[in-house]
Amino acid sequence: MLVNADIFGLSFLLHELMGERSHRQLVTTMEFYRHPKFTHFVNEHFCEAIVIEYLPTGIFSDSFEMQCLVGREELPSALSNISVVEIHINVMSDAQKIVVQLPLHSRYPLLNSSDYISITIGKPHLFIRCKPKISRTSTYSWTIIDLGVFVTWRIPCGNALHTRAVTIITFLSSIFCSLFIVLSTMYHSKKGKSKME
Structure with a gap:
């Protein structure tokens, strides 16, 4: 009512x-x-x-x-x-x-x-x-x-025209960061071994 x-x-x-x-x-x-x-x-x-x-x-x-x-x-x-x-x-x-x-x-x-x-x-x-x-x-x-x-x-929202450029930049950044981590780990690993010797 x-x-x-x-x-x-x-x-x-x-x-x-x-x-x-x-x-x-x-x-x-x-x-x-x-x-x-x-x-x-x-x-x-x-x-x-x-x-x-x-x-x-x-x-x-x-x-x-x-x-x-x-x-x-x-x-x-x-x-x-x-x-x-x-x-x-x-x-x-x-x-x-x-x-x-x-x-x-x-x-x-x-x-x-x-x-x-x-x-x-x-x-x-x-x-x-x-x-x-x-x-x-x-x-x-x-x-x-x-x-x-x-x-x-x-x-x-994201612009569909930028999809390719964003994908390429993101991919290259990921590779660069991964290589940097690997090289940094190898460098510190060698440095630690030389100190032990």
């Missing part, structure tokens, strides 16, 4: 990527409108906000890193096969702002001649479920709030 949409309206929403390179934080900041009934309603109910993030192919969230959310009383659960992350947050009567930080990593992209690929993270969903504190039933009332914000992540 979807109710109380007016009580849990948002006055501010920001959905952005923070950080650099392949390790980022997807930060969602939400501020409630502070409806006159908000404090009274939340005092009489157990309310929980559930933020659902939909991660496209090429981006994942490490379940071990998400353990840091538990310390902030945010409970994440990840289903990596469908790239969905849920974050559950208790809503208190003095909660005016909710900030969710989700650690993300980019996967190695395919080679591309443009040096970058753009991945769009779809808009999240926000559900709020509430149950009266004095009720013995487990029935919740649900509120859904549209978080219509997309985020684009430009991820650097």
Whole structure:
């Protein structure tokens, strides 16, 4: 049952990527409108906000890193096969702002001649479920709030035109380093024998 949409309206929403390179934080900041009934309603109910993030192919969230959310009383659960992350947050009567930080990593992209690929993270969903504190039933009332914000992540990738040059340089570097190690070992081995004599 979807109710109380007016009580849990948002006055501010920001959905952005923070950080650099392949390790980022997807930060969602939400501020409630502070409806006159908000404090009274939340005092009489157990309310929980559930933020659902939909991660496209090429981006994942490490379940071990998400353990840091538990310390902030945010409970994440990840289903990596469908790239969905849920974050559950208790809503208190003095909660005016909710900030969710989700650690993300980019996967190695395919080679591309443009040096970058753009991945769009779809808009999240926000559900709020509430149950009266004095009720013995487990029935919740649900509120859904549209978080219509997309985020684009430009991820650097290798240029397919450079494949041959990179392969040759890597191969020659490997041979040089291997020869250097062998010659260095032989030199120190001879030096050690001469000292023993």
